[in-house]
Amino acid sequence: MTPLAQQFDEPGRQRRAAMLGVWVFLATEVLLFGALLTAYTVYRRADPHAFAEASSKLYGWIAVLNTAVLLASSCAMAAAVHGPHARARRRVRLLTLTAALGASFLLIKAVEYALDLREHLLPGPGFDAAPFRHPQAAELFLFFYWFLTGLHALHVAGGVALITGLTLRLRTSHRPESLDNLVEGAGLYWHFVDIVWLFLLPLLYMVPRA
Amino acid sequence: MNDVSAGETSRTPRLFATALSLYALLGLSVVAWRLDLGLISTALSLLIAAAKALIVALFFMDLRRSAVSVRLAAAAGLLWVAIMLMLTAADYETRPPGTRLGSPTPSEGESSQPPWLYLPPADRPAISSGSTRTN
Numbered sequence: 001m002t003p004l005a006q007q008f009d010e011p012g013r014q015r016r017a018a019m020l021g022v023w024v025f026l027a028t029e030v031l032l033f034g035a036l037l038t039a040y041t042v043y044r045r046a047d048p049h050a051f052a053e054a055s056s057k058l059y060g061w062i063a064v065l066n067t068a069v070l071l072a073s074s075c076a077m078a079a080a081v082h083g084p085h086a087r088a089r090r091r092v093r094l095l096t097l098t099a100a101l102g103a104s105f106l107l108i109k110a111v112e113y114a115l116d117l118r119e120h121l122l123p124g125p126g127f128d129a130a131p132f133r134h135p136q137a138a139e140l141f142l143f144f145y146w147f148l149t150g151l152h153a154l155h156v157a158g159g160v161a162l163i164t165g166l167t168l169r170l171r172t173s174h175r176p177e178s179l180d181n182l183v184e185g186a187g188l189y190w191h192f193v194d195i196v197w198l199f200l201l202p203l204l205y206m207v208p209r210a
Numbered sequence: 211m212n213d214v215s216a217g218e219t220s221r222t223p224r225l226f227a228t229a230l231s232l233y234a235l236l237g238l239s240v241v242a243w244r245l246d247l248g249l250i251s252t253a254l255s256l257l258i259a260a261a262k263a264l265i266v267a268l269f270f271m272d273l274r275r276s277a278v279s280v281r282l283a284a285a286a287g288l289l290w291v292a293i294m295l296m297l298t299a300a301d302y303e304t305r306p307p308g309t310r311l312g313s314p315t316p317s318e319g320e321s322s323q324p325p326w327l328y329l330p331p332a333d334r335p336a337i338s339s340g341s342t343r344t345n
């Protein structure tokens with residue numbers, strides 16, 4: 001277990017305080033993504049046809065593949081956090097797998113971005129309006145697409161860095177159980193990043209042609 | 211020590227069951243997407259996403275066994291987003307047709323605002339199909 005800081009009477013309280021801290025941080029993250037998704041909803045309601053048209057230009061199957069990768073990563077993280085704590089080596093292996101799957105997600109996303117760029121789907125001077133019946137609204141949709149997926153990818157990258165750092169510390173630590181709270185907190189963050197993607201998938205890639 | 215390891219071994223099958231249900235729901239999302247059910251497909255796909263999120267929160271994030279303070283923190287974020295969504299919808303969904311998104315009243319005739327800034331008038335599709343990127 002994590003060494004007891006002086007302000008805590010017992011390890012259980014220390015752990016509960018740590019987890020509450022992570023959850024409060026996650027609540028602020030919900031507000032960050034919630035505000036962006038509210039704006040997205042308002043503009044999509046104003047122009048559903050144009051949003052559906054622009055969404056159909058995205059690579060939905062790559063996003064589905066990426067969802068599968070991120071879910072697998074979450075499963076590996078859950079196994080690392082909830083598995084037998086005594087076996088530190090198993091935990092190191094599972095955390096390495098979690099980070100590797102997270103990195104795979106970023107790699108696949110980078111390929112998707114490259115394909116998007118090749119088709120001039122990035123809003124701005126290089127944007128190709130020709131394939132769209134409603135180019136202005138399409139550009140607005142694509143702005144949301146790049147911003148939301150980009151912000152999410154930043155969260156994934158931060159998570160991969162966090163988990164990699166933790167794994168290295170676990171490997172070299174003489175008392176790996178002293179990092180229990182850190183591993184559990186990182187797990188909460190990682191699952192949250194997964195949940196954000198679970199909502200981005202239908203909202204950005206699966207817009208029905210109303 | 212014994213009861214701890216017993217609890218941990220019983221967790222592995224549950225982890226697999228959780229993973230399996232998540233992938234089954236992902237499959238369902240893809241089916242709903244490819245079938246293109248029209249208007250209800252947005253509601254359906256969001257409902258499936260919410261189900262996935264609930265499974266992740268309850269079983270992976272262990273919310274079902276968390277302290278009350280943790281559950282309150284988790285609910286607080288969602289509550290405030292729900293309030294924001296409801297107040298926003300109460301505004302935009304109750305404006306008269308033909309209103310610009312930036313103004314609370316209907317605009318007179320054709321405006322110089324870009325067409326996507328309008329809520330569509332009741333008798334007209336969202337955008338006239340001839341709209342271009344000029345201006």
